[in-house]
Amino acid sequence: MPREAEPSLNEKQFVIQALQSNLRLDGRKFDQYRPLEVSFGEQYGVVEVKLGKTRILAKASAEVTVPYVDRPLDGIFTIATELSPMASPAFEVNRPTETEVLLSRLLEKTVRRSGALDTESLCLVAGQKCWHVRVDVHILSHDGDLIDAACFATVASLRHFRKPDTSIENGVLTVYTPAEREPVPLGWLHSPFCVTWSFYGDEGEIAVLDATWLEEAVRVGSCTISLNRHGEICQIAKLGGTPVEALSLLQCTSIALVRVKEFSALLDKKLAEDAKRRDRGGLLAELSAENDR
């Protein structure tokens, strides 16, 4: 397995000098994201997110299983992240790097532990049958800020996903195909997003949003804040690195809220566009008794 590439001394020095004179290599402002592109697939729950050159594919799926013994009334919800060698030869399948462990842990904390998905609504027959919702996050290309992009992709795929409709009659569970009954969306409570700040300078006085791969390689610390558009913070992860002033962290959080509101609006808009695109024809049109004359 080749080692992860490291930027040269010249590049490291240059990035720091540029940041100290208020410049970024791609001409962005410090609190500006790269253009975020979202596209949905033909199937429900497939979404591709591009953040500059970072590219992530997320797919949600559901199957019927037996619930955990200690939680008979809850469904199961898992997030599987994979950094494939396609993103960088330094990533190997089945041997998680630190990046991958941190990524899956942060997604877990942001989306699962914050109760974004109502797992109780996934229960079909108490203690016997429940839905297992699974999101697979594939990193296709890595140019920094994986966490924010992966979190956006996870939330987008879950909100786009539709699970098959079910009914229970006389203790018999029926799962309907999409042709029989329109699939139903998941019970969704709130949409948390991650915003990652990278810190530079001796005391972490320079804070930058959406760092690229090169910028990530020279940062002295980072802080990931997860919150929803109502300003409810799900988690703050500041894992090691240079200590940062509490006051500047507060400022980071308030800017993060602005960004999250933008994310939320963008996702709502894209979901509405996709719903409109799908609405043409469909089961409703098929069932209508009107004839074209």
Added chain:
Amino acid sequence: METERPFVLPGDSIDPSLIPVPRQQDAQTQNSKKQAVLRLGPGLRHMAATGAIVPTVPGQLVVDGRKRSMWVESKGGRYVASVGDVVIGQVQRSAGGDLFYVNLSPYTSNAILPHLAFEGASKKTRPQLAPGALVYARVSLANRHMDPELECVSPATGKADGLGPLVGGTVFDVSLGLARRLLMARSREEGQVAVLDFLGDEGLAFETAIGRNGKVWVRSDSIKTMIAVGRALQKTDEDDLSVDDQRKMVKWLIKSMR
């Protein structure tokens, strides 16, 4: 003379009328025997079984009738060292007390740069290069199954000729195709790239070193200038800009950076 450049895909069959044939008078004269041999450049392969010439990479097929050579002009891929190329490498570490391991492209095996392959270097005065430092070097040895060897000095004259450690500045990654075009003696006419000239015309002062392995080193007193050069190069590369578009893009970039 090259005329039009048809686009070919790997495995395509090449129109036989494009393959240059030796002219009648050339074939008869003795001294042009060398020119009668068809020379295949990168991206083409001669299939021994059928005798056909097949492209192995997508790109534009270039035919030079005068030199009786043809090759496929493609944007890049991974750098494979060949003798005589000037490259920008990143020092990994010093090993064995007499050589540096130098990386030419990420995730590939290292090239070797002997300590004595610098101008004025002797056993007592060795160059000191920290891991991560950049060097501008020439490939002196390249075999398919061996690590390439580099040198920062001309073996004939013992002079550096501009090669050696690159101090300060920064390095930008570009495609191999653009690096090759930038290195052409007449890059504006042949390579259709004049972005660095336009940046200079706008009054920016900077110096560059171009590595055939897709790296461009830029140094300037002003950080803004270095960023402008890097962005202009990467924009030219990603959007495949023509010379006119390059001029417009540089104008726009300078205006937006102010």
